[in-house]
Amino acid sequence: MKRPVLILGATSAIARATANALAEKGYSLYLASRDEQELGRIAQDLRVRYHTDVQYGFYDIGNLERNPLFFQQVLQRTGELEGVILAIGELGKQTAAIHDFNEAEKIIRRNYVGACAILTPCADYMEKLKKGFIVAITSVAGDRGRQSNYVYGSAKGGLTIFLQGLRNRLSASGVQVMTVKPGFVDTAMTFGLPGMFLVAQPSQVGNAIVRGIEKKKNEIYVPWFWSTIMGVIKCIPERLFKNMKL
Numbered sequence: 245m246k247r248p249v250l251i252l253g254a255t256s257a258i259a260r261a262t263a264n265a266l267a268e269k270g271y272s273l274y275l276a277s278r279d280e281q282e283l284g285r286i287a288q289d290l291r292v293r294y295h296t297d298v299q300y301g302f303y304d305i306g307n308l309e310r311n312p313l314f315f316q317q318v319l320q321r322t323g324e325l326e327g328v329i330l331a332i333g334e335l336g337k338q339t340a341a342i343h344d345f346n347e348a349e350k351i352i353r354r355n356y357v358g359a360c361a362i363l364t365p366c367a368d369y370m371e372k373l374k375k376g377f378i379v380a381i382t383s384v385a386g387d388r389g390r391q392s393n394y395v396y397g398s399a400k401g402g403l404t405i406f407l408q409g410l411r412n413r414l415s416a417s418g419v420q421v422m423t424v425k426p427g428f429v430d431t432a433m434t435f436g437l438p439g440m441f442l443v444a445q446p447s448q449v450g451n452a453i454v455r456g457i458e459k460k461k462n463e464i465y466v467p468w469f470w471s472t473i474m475g476v477i478k479c480i481p482e483r484l485f486k487n488m489k490l
């Protein structure tokens with residue numbers, strides 16, 4: 245059995261697909277999120293399907309001070325980790341967030357501040373270990389600010405830059421830091437949202453994440469064609485872009 249991987253936000257549809265793909269390859273797992281009952285069900289399913297060791301525990305990304313203790317407790321239960329995958333995210337209510345900063349702050353704390361807070365002890369640990377991987381899911385929404393989702397987009401964009409810096413820092417230690425940028429994915433987060441197109445399945449993202457880990461990628465767009473789409477969107481001059489209804 246391979247060394248364990250910690251999955252933060254393990255009840256997410258994308259994280260479940262990633263957990264399945266990892267367990268199939270023989271990794272053991274530690275699953276974390278706020279919904280312990282659901283984590284228990286996911287863990288049992290993975291154990292039965294793949295005969296691998298799966299532990300789980302409560303984690304709230306909003307509880308910033310608890311991060312170092314939480315991470316130590318995970319290590320006590322798992323022993324040496326192979327890697328960490330951060331899948332926690334919340335779309336929030338953009339229509340409210342553009343006028344009510346309390347709503348905007350929630351989105352920024354879950355998607356950016358909380359992510360940086362938990363990745364800090366993870367990075368220190370991996371740096372000392374001199375191997376392993378850190379994977380975090382940001383979004384194509386972080387590539388360019390648009391009126392329809394710039395609060396969430398700015399938090400994901402900030403996380404993308406944080407990960408770039410972390411990759412630069414940990415490169416000397418041989419630690420892989422991979423940024424995952426999905427387009428639209430069919431999950432609870434996007435259920436019923438209008439205007440979705442080129443929608444991917446969570447299993448496509450999960451499989452791409454595991455392939456990216458194996459190939460030691462720095463950044464992946466999922467599906468791949470989002471890299472072309474975002475390349476074009478990033479090239480549109482700001483004087484034109486600001487008048488577009490996006």
Ligand SMILES: NC(=O)c1ccc[n+]([C@@H]2O[C@H](COP(=O)([O-])OP(=O)(O)OC[C@H]3O[C@@H](n4cnc5c(N)ncnc54)[C@H](OP(=O)(O)O)[C@@H]3O)[C@@H](O)[C@H]2O)c1
Binds near residue numbers: 332425430
């Ligand atoms: N779906 C898309 O179209 C899409 C596109 C681009 C990027 N993404 C990103 O992909 C990642 C996975 O998203 P998904 O679509 O699979 O979403 P999802 O099914 O809604 O899952 C969201 C996850 O975040 C966790 N979470 C939320 N608040 C938390 C908190 N305070 N503490 C701990 N965990 C918390 C949830 O766990 P509990 O509720 O159990 O705590 C759940 O595991 C997210 O980072 C998202 O931003 C999604």
